[in-house]
Amino acid sequence: MKFLFDIFPLLIFFGSYKYAGSHEEAAQAFINTHLSSFISGGAVTASQAPIIIATVVGIVATLLQIGYLLVRRQKVDGALWVSMAVFVVFGGLTIYFHDDDFIKWKPTVIYWSFATAMLVAYRFFDKNLIKAAMEKQVSLPEHVWVRLHFAWITFWLVLGFVNLFVAFVLFKADNSAWVNFKVFGVTGLMLLFFIAQAFYLSKHIKDEA
Incomplete structure (x- = not known):
């Protein structure tokens, strides 16, 4: 449930x-009627409406x-x-300028923000964020x-570059393909990384036993 x-x-x-891609004209009409004040020029084309x-x-x-x-007083x-x-910044720019380049940059900015935070925490505060998140579940040697x-850190950096390649090179003119990659491709890459991590951890857990 937490994953969902x-x-x-x-x-x-x-x-x-x-859904909007299957009803472009209706989506365009909705945006131009209800969101025109948030859009440069006050209107979008039908092809821009889905994004x-x-x-x-x-x-x-x-x-x-x-x-x-927050309402349930749980930690965010x-x-x-x-x-x-x-999302708010790059999504807002996407909406205002009705330019999908901004929203395509959003995943990369998030991935690189994660990598930067982890690197800064380690280099300047001597804090291993992965260890802090997982040490209650598993015991590992410090070098692991x-x-x-x-x-x-490497995974987040690479994933950011992969997103840019897919968005602006591989599927530059195909928003639908990029959205599919964003949902299924990135999820698949993360699943593969989790599996590789599990194999790596299991090896060292056995060594410690």
Whole structure:
């Protein structure tokens, strides 16, 4: 359930994009009627409408996600605050300029923000964020924690570059393909990384036994 909650804005973004893409003229009419004051020039084309609708819905979903946690007095992870801030800024630019380049940069900015935070925490505050998150569940030698920490930093950096390649090179003129990659491709890459991490950890846990 937590996994579904964590990816709730992503699923909403995906679903609203696909729905609006199947009803471009209706989506265009809705935006030009109700959101024109938030858009440069006051109107969008039918082809621009799906990504605008998805961005608006995604921002609202992220705000609701955080609001739900605050109302229930649960901790809001720093990563979620970062995601919200980046989504609002880059999503807002996407909506105002009706330019999908901004929203395509959003995942990369988030991934690189994670990598930067982890690197700064380690270099300047001597804090291993991966160890802090996982040490209650598993005991590992210190050198393994360090390797794992930098593996995550590398993963976020690479994932950011992959997103840029897919968005601006591989599928430069195909927003639908980029949205599919954002949902399924990134999720698949993260799953592979989790599996690789599990194999690596199991090896060292056995060594410690």
